[in-house]
Amino acid sequence: MDANRKLTAMIEGDSNTEAIGLLGAVHRRKDLNHLERRQQQRAISNAMITVALTYGKKTFSRGALVYTLNDRSLEKTPYAKFIDVLRGLRVVCLIGPPDPKILTAYWHEETKRRASKSRCYN
16 A cells, blocks of 8 residues: 555544545636646645645744644654654644645755755665
């Protein structure tokens, strides 16, 4: 089973993700399917977005909520074995959970390259 299927199966059994609610995309007039297209281009699933909204570090940038997954935010969660897959995922939301309105999702390259030193030398 690939990582995405395992991740989806784990989310179904995780009670913490129930607080997220329904994922909704913000549809702008000029670009109606921006989130869906970017998810496909960047290989980001709804399961990955749910993990980011549940366990990611929350920051504010230009009036939007940004959730970022890094090693520290994932290491004591059930998703610790997916650190290499999820590291660097950023989800930008207009409105946060419950029932978040998501603008876009992308891989933050600097965070993706930066691995925990303890994980590199073991």
